[in-house]
Amino acid sequence: MGVGGVCQSAGTALALLAGIAWPVIALRFALGGRRLSSLGRIDPLPDASLPQLTVIVAAKDEEARVELAVRSLLAQDYPGLRVSVVDDRSTDATPAILRRLAAEDPRLDVTRVDSLPSGWMGKSHALAQAAGRAGTEWILFTDGDVDLAPDACRRAVSLALRDGADHLAVAPDLEVETLGEAIFIAYFVIMFHVSQEPWKAQDPRSRSSVGVGAFNLVRRETYERAGGHAAIRYELIDDLALGRLLKRSGGRQRFALPAGHVGVRWHIGVRGLVRGVEKNAFAAVGFRAAPAFLAVAVQLSIAVMPVLGLFLPGWLPKAASLAAWMGVALSYYAASRSVRIRVWQAVFMPLGGILFAYAFLRSTALALARGGVAWRGTFYPLVELRRARTPNK
Numbered sequence: 213m214g215v216g217g218v219c220q221s222a223g224t225a226l227a228l229l230a231g232i233a234w235p236v237i238a239l240r241f242a243l244g245g246r247r248l249s250s251l252g253r254i255d256p257l258p259d260a261s262l263p264q265l266t267v268i269v270a271a272k273d274e275e276a277r278v279e280l281a282v283r284s285l286l287a288q289d290y291p292g293l294r295v296s297v298v299d300d301r302s303t304d305a306t307p308a309i310l311r312r313l314a315a316e317d318p319r320l321d322v323t324r325v326d327s328l329p330s331g332w333m334g335k336s337h338a339l340a341q342a343a344g345r346a347g348t349e350w351i352l353f354t355d356g357d358v359d360l361a362p363d364a365c366r367r368a369v370s371l372a373l374r375d376g377a378d379h380l381a382v383a384p385d386l387e388v389e390t391l392g393e394a395i396f397i398a399y400f401v402i403m404f405h406v407s408q409e410p411w412k413a414q415d416p417r418s419r420s421s422v423g424v425g426a427f428n429l430v431r432r433e434t435y436e437r438a439g440g441h442a443a444i445r446y447e448l449i450d451d452l453a454l455g456r457l458l459k460r461s462g463g464r465q466r467f468a469l470p471a472g473h474v475g476v477r478w479h480i481g482v483r484g485l486v487r488g489v490e491k492n493a494f495a496a497v498g499f500r501a502a503p504a505f506l507a508v509a510v511q512l513s514i515a516v517m518p519v520l521g522l523f524l525p526g527w528l529p530k531a532a533s534l535a536a537w538m539g540v541a542l543s544y545y546a547a548s549r550s551v552r553i554r555v556w557q558a559v560f561m562p563l564g565g566i567l568f569a570y571a572f573l574r575s576t577a578l579a580l581a582r583g584g585v586a587w588r589g590t591f592y593p594l595v596e597l598r599r600a601r602t603p604n605k
Contacts (some may be wrong), residue, residue: 423455515565
């Protein structure tokens, strides 16, 4: 067989891979998603039935969004709600904004972290400091750029109590303003759901777990029994690590869709999104180069082969490509339940895959070249990150 024959055979094999992968992805996403709860379908409990709740936010250089986020917390219709914001070494206008808001509303407690102890991630350290002072039955960990609807906390706690959950993670409604953002975010959301399988987290027999930095609602007793953020103090992907920790300690988990109650402007523009996954992408494969490059190769194959397969000779790669596109369309339909995208944007899937693969490769290359991860003004050496990391499963 000549070089041309080898290339054709390889192309056909990759087209078949995509033709199998996308229908499987679509079915898993669509069927798994049907098992998820939604904050929009919950009957909120009355005041007398709601336990005490503290909302904790770690904010570092969030001047663009922190006021909107904090005001949305203070506007919650949850009785006796406590709001604790930790200014984690911010160097922008965040401290001044928080001081002004605290002066306006005594329900807001603001503390400042000026230095980061060795062996800690900044966010985990800030959250741990506030959690140690929270005396309420429940704690909500959220971010300094998240906008909550006025009844979000009431609905979330009501859902957790109804299902007997110790930990409720809610996927945020990622705000999309440009087509480029929609292309990247849609692909990212599909890959997140398929890789993490959050619908399995509620099964105590499954080892799958879930955590979402924008909305991690936790029973304080369960959090403390698991060891809190001190047990994951050097985990870069702290939200998933917290979910994994809580599940392993026997906590009962739930994952819910936001239904317009939890929103976040994740990153601005395609460039911002690519830079936004810089911290987490390489961490997702345990800071190991070989799995990272393999993931990029597979990622690119299933992203571009639905297009390239249409131009390969023979009916088999064409049929595989058509099967792949059917799976892509169904995946985007399922994703549209939780992200502001349209099903027709599935035609841009190959571009989304290429951008995501580039972001993953960039994250890997930068970490290897630097010997660590630089994030929000702090450098974390790879040798320490690998030593501190806990397994995904």
